[in-house]
Amino acid sequence: MKTEAFDTDVLIIGGGNAALCAALMAREAGSRVLLLESAPRAWRGGNSSHTRNLRCMHDAPQDVLVEAYPEEEYWQDLLKVTGGITNEHLARMVIRASSTCRSWMRKHGVHFQPPLSGALHVARTNAFFMGGGKALVNAYFRSAEKLGVEIRYESPVDRLDIENGQFQAAWSKGQRITAKSCVLAAGGFESNREWLREAWGQNERGEWPADNFIIRGTAFNKGVLLKHMLEEHQADGLGDPTQAHMVAIDARAPLYDGGICTRIDCVSLGVVVNREAQRFYDEGEDFWPKRYAIWGRLVAQQPGQIAYSIIDSKAIGRFMPPVFPGIKADTLPELAEKLGLDGERFMQTLNAYNGSCKVGQFDHTALDDCHTEHLAPAKTHWARPIDTGPFYGYALRPGITFTYLGLKVDDTAAVRFGDQPSPNLFVAGEMMAGNVLGKGYTAGVGMSIGTAFGRIAGRNAARAAAGQPAVRGAVKDEA
Template sequence: MLDVLVIGGGNAALCAALMAREAGASVLLLESAPPEWRGGNSQHTRNLRCMHDAPQDVLIEAYPEEEYWQDLLKVTGGLTNEHLARLTIRASSECRDWMRSHGVHFQPPLSGALHVARTNAFFMGGGKALVNAYYRSAEKLGVKIRYNAAVDRLDIRDGRFVAAHTGDERIEARSCVLAAGGFESNREWLREAWGQNADGEWPADNFLIRGTAFNKGVLLKHMLDEHHADSIGDATQAHMVAIDARSPMYDGGICTRIDCVSLGVVVNKQARRFYDEGEDFWPKRYAIWGRLVAQQPGQTGYSIIDAKAVGRFMPPVFPGVKADSLPELARKLGLDEITFMQTLNDYNAACRIGTFDHTALDDCHTEGVLPAKTHWARPLDTAPFYGYALKPGITFTYLGLKVNDSAAVHFGGQPSPNLFVAGEMMAGNVLGKGYTAGVGMSIGTAFGRIAGTQAAQAAIKSGVHLAAS
């Protein structure tokens, strides 16, 4: 009998498959996508947030455990399991050598506008290269891989995994790792979670999906509805980013993100500001803006900058709407000119200019205007002016399966002896809300490796038991 079945094909699934195989287990990995789309959202990633107490290979200075934890605590607002979060943080400090052993390469420290050379290790070639490296290594080690193999249901008896069904085929295994992603590409489930607003709109209809079209959440829903697995998280919470409204429905990836929010102002369709654009550094706070935009009329916002911001942020793939004056920009964006100018004039008059420094929490702020802008507040007064229409872009959802530090799925508070989960399907244990750059890969790598190791041990134990009997 097969030892370990891994369901999923992204970073967490691959880490699990590799660890299980290294532990001596026979492993079959089922990826729902075809080969050209393998890897789920991992193919769109770029980096891993890493704890380190001193300069290490591609990481500068230090990023100690407590600072990492405080960053995570801040963005989640306390909606996180500290024990599992710290487990993830510590694991992030010791996984790079293992990743290299499976063909992953890291690029030299970055500098400039991203400000993450200290906290994040970037993959050479991005997530696509990482996924390809892991698949090559898995194949070399003897992991069996099948594509176009979506799993829609499991056989589970008394909390113990028995078999999985893909199409008309039933696959038995001594243990199983679930790493099939969230439900972000399931429009019906998103509609159900977000409901209708007071205007009769379905906000989810205006969401774009930054990543894979294959994360339908079929297996997650099956586990929750049919097997009543213990859940964690809120169905409306997700890694949701403000992206260019012209982005494709799926797989737009990093290039669709609009990174100039902190350098200007953001207004809604009514031409009014609605949140502090300078709350914190962009790599820590960029992921709140998708949800903020989702709460605006028509799930639309507009990021407005002037010429002073150009060159200080990663340019998106689409050029912004350009104008020689603010009234002209309002007209081009289809915003009410009078309200727009009142908003911008109020903001400009409220700016208290100190020493502008986008690499630090500077003293440029507003006074006498709501919402305040607490850092990097400078008047928008230098032509040309640019505007970017924004829509919410979902990367992955946070509703998932509750786990312990062995990555075991729980039923009625009891951990399964042979069913484990990793990646997006359990990220809500660490991410109740919010996001900070690179932490998704940290969670997937940490719990993928744990799940693979535990699954191999469970399978070997089961095999010994069967042989003895």
């Protein structure tokens, strides 16, 4: 009987955090591993290159993490930002896995550091990567190469051969690559403008909102495999195609790969107005790491998909400064003119806000008692009059990080067809993050999901390659 010759045991499609975690796990289990990264080597790592930290559960102080951040608090934070659109079982599995994975990450060259002073409120909840996401990606690639993982750059995959839910082969640049098992970790569709346009459609003003989106990360996440899986292979999917990790970023940011330095973090310290010089949401709703990712979507819903963050000199030094300086003016009417806003309406909005502020004990590190009264929308915390020149304004655009439409999974990370798990096809990272993130975001949780499910997928892909059944649940590590 002839034995089929496979090109590799485990094929990993993608080159970001989830893909690398899967590749390392599969290689540690003894599998031959081939990783296909669509980007050139210089742009490897996908959106993971732009990350900074990992949200971590812990019941007591742990190295760079202070105090405690127990499972229930983490879950409640996630529940609040998602509005309940999350799979609790999978979410709690990710949360628990986040408490012990750092030792494994360190083994593969990732180092951690305490948060910088500009990273407000996260010393207790988030472990920061020394050197940021680029250093993490480079460490994982070095470790993978050292362990013997074969890596091919500029190798996009455009289709898969699947029979009866079982992976057979992948096609890259006309080459058919066979493997005993496969992990899909090729990202969402955030850099596919056509798909974004299709998802968001045309609004009541006749605008196509997606035309004004800026992509915060990689230009290589086109969603080709995701669309192929959902449409050609009828894999089980979930999620709203308009839901995504979207942040309000500087309108001057580059179309791709601007990263975190283009984010505008002073929203909670002032007011935000649209192009009609009207406020449209509570800028002081909650701490910035929990609410910053709602602002991209809010701006996307405004006329022209643009808004303006307005602060005064009292805010300077209290937020992480972005890469571009704000527009500066000595008076508010001058600032309105420089921003191209109607001066009369702008001053009506600012005067109404300033007059409604009830200033108590201002504390930007707590949900303080500085709020507005008889104003809609209210500002519920950190409300202080904008009255101390010079004044600053930042034009904002929706910055899309990653999309939430994805493939449905269980705790084995298996791709499902007609609610039946594939025996040898698994998924991790952005392609399945919507199981945990139906909407909203909280800082660092994307890396928690990618790390947990990347490791699960890699472990189970190695087991499938060895003819063993998938194991349920997260990878166990020593705390």
